Amino acid sequence: ELSNRMAVRAVDIIKMLMKQGMMLKINDIIDTDTAELVAHEFGHTVRRVSESDVMEGFIDSDDHSDDAQPRPPVVAVMGHVDHGKTSLLDALRSSDVATGEAGGITQHIGAYQVRLPSDERITFLDTPGHAAFSAMRARGANVTDIVVLVVAADDGVMPQTIEAINHARAAKTPIIVAINKIDKPGAKPQNIVNELLQHEIVAESLGGETQIVEVSAKNRLGLDNLIEAILLQAEVLDLRANPDRTAEGVVIESKLDKGRGPVATVLVKRGTLKRGDIVVAGSSFGRVRALINERDEQLAEAGPSMPVEILGLDGTPDPGEAIAVVENDARAREITEYRQRVRREKQIAPVGAVSLSDMMSKLADKKVKELQLIIKADVQGSTEAIVGSLEKIGNEEVRARIIHSGAGAITESDVQLAKGSNAPIIGFNVRAGKQARDLAEREGVEIRYYAIIYDLLDDIKGVLSGMLAPVQ
Numbered sequence: 001e002l003s004n005r006m007a008v009r010a011v012d013i014i015k016m017l018m019k020q021g022m023m024l025k026i027n028d029i030i031d032t033d034t035a036e037l038v039a040h041e042f043g044h045t046v047r048r049v050s051e052s053d054v055m056e057g058f059i060d061s062d063d064h065s066d067d068a069q070p071r072p073p074v075v076a077v078m079g080h081v082d083h084g085k086t087s088l089l090d091a092l093r094s095s096d097v098a099t100g101e102a103g104g105i106t107q108h109i110g111a112y113q114v115r116l117p118s119d120e121r122i123t124f125l126d127t128p129g130h131a132a133f134s135a136m137r138a139r140g141a142n143v144t145d146i147v148v149l150v151v152a153a154d155d156g157v158m159p160q161t162i163e164a165i166n167h168a169r170a171a172k173t174p175i176i177v178a179i180n181k182i183d184k185p186g187a188k189p190q191n192i193v194n195e196l197l198q199h200e201i202v203a204e205s206l207g208g209e210t211q212i213v214e215v216s217a218k219n220r221l222g223l224d225n226l227i228e229a230i231l232l233q234a235e236v237l238d239l240r241a242n243p244d245r246t247a248e249g250v251v252i253e254s255k256l257d258k259g260r261g262p263v264a265t266v267l268v269k270r271g272t273l274k275r276g277d278i279v280v281a282g283s284s285f286g287r288v289r290a291l292i293n294e295r296d297e298q299l300a301e302a303g304p305s306m307p308v309e310i311l312g313l314d315g316t317p318d319p320g321e322a323i324a325v326v327e328n329d330a331r332a333r334e335i336t337e338y339r340q341r342v343r344r345e346k347q348i349a350p351v352g353a354v355s356l357s358d359m360m361s362k363l364a365d366k367k368v369k370e371l372q373l374i375i376k377a378d379v380q381g382s383t384e385a386i387v388g389s390l391e392k393i394g395n396e397e398v399r400a401r402i403i404h405s406g407a408g409a410i411t412e413s414d415v416q417l418a419k420g421s422n423a424p425i426i427g428f429n430v431r432a433g434k435q436a437r438d439l440a441e442r443e444g445v446e447i448r449y450y451a452i453i454y455d456l457l458d459d460i461k462g463v464l465s466g467m468l469a470p471v472q
Ligand code: GDP
Pocket: 079, 080, 081, 082, 083, 084, 085, 086, 087, 088, 128, 180, 181, 182, 183, 184, 215, 216, 217, 218, 219
């Protein structure tokens, strides 16, 4: 298709890509960035006809143009199980001015926006935990602007706390810590602040950058401080989007409703989504028949950072899939057909697979080449030993960077982090669970298993030396 459109022989494109280290067959699908590179290489000027062609890795280009206007922050709540994520989301929901009255938040649609007395707004993703966060990121949709990390004052930093920190870090999303359950008699918030230091989360009170707020979701203490912290962080981030353009967003969740058909909750990233728009979401499309918010109100349109349910799609797109407005039905069909084809082919051979050899070619022109890795081992002692050794083997040109490590089986969450960060997973004396394995296969994430540390280090050393620039 690309060769046709450029009137260049397919074999020449394949040759050119081969020089870049990509081995492809004639009908393989390449991503938009590669296609753009190819087109430039053959002297063509690239114009992205529809924003929907760049679904993965949104163009943020006009979010700071003159037309961009401030938009509310989008916040995800993460933390260890039972530390109070759900309770906190419930408590924050009622900080909405109209809650309890007509027009208050009444529906669970996967995200809600609170309207504060100051007239400011904050959008919360209503699915606690990092599964949703990383599922979205794995699809290239970074919707979260700020992570609120909940740590229970009576329990402290736990494995999923660390996982959440690593997920947020990998996504370069700022963290605000909410030390929860301070109403409990045994609560020692200062201990938590100290524990967090070990994970390089430095409180502002200690000269660091992280806002740490003490709250009780149960007794509704400190919520105002938390909201203030979020607004302050949002101001620092200077979040903007242009409302006056065709809309793009991300699917938060979707379901098949008996009476209404496919219903998808969408978070608008930029532009304004209007009733009657023709949209493509993943491999589904349709004309937006209705927009409904978390207050069960029918809207005519929804602007940046607004979550809305939409009716009218012909299927249920997956969370994290992008949604975009296209000019007409024919175009919508063309894109969805293309995507369905990509999907089918992906099931045969993963495209954009995360493997070590892939990593090397992608890293080819960075200055300090980093091999990102996720390490899972049977016991914490081995994890630390492996991480310690890996961190030593780099030099000023190449190094391994461990974006997450821990003890225990390889989980779906690890795979999602791996996919989102383009990092392979190293398992030492552990296996991946069935679901994690299936997901890794689907997403093309490489998992390597080892039983001997020496073998593991040797392999990584080999990969790192392969990443060194050839000696001239
Ligand atoms: P999640 O698993 O992180 O979503 O945690 P939940 O919100 O389900 O809370 C777990 C348990 O902690 C529940 O029994 C809550 O009632 C309790 N809990 C949550 N927040 C607080 C709090 O601020 N104080 C106290 N004492 N208990 C809380």
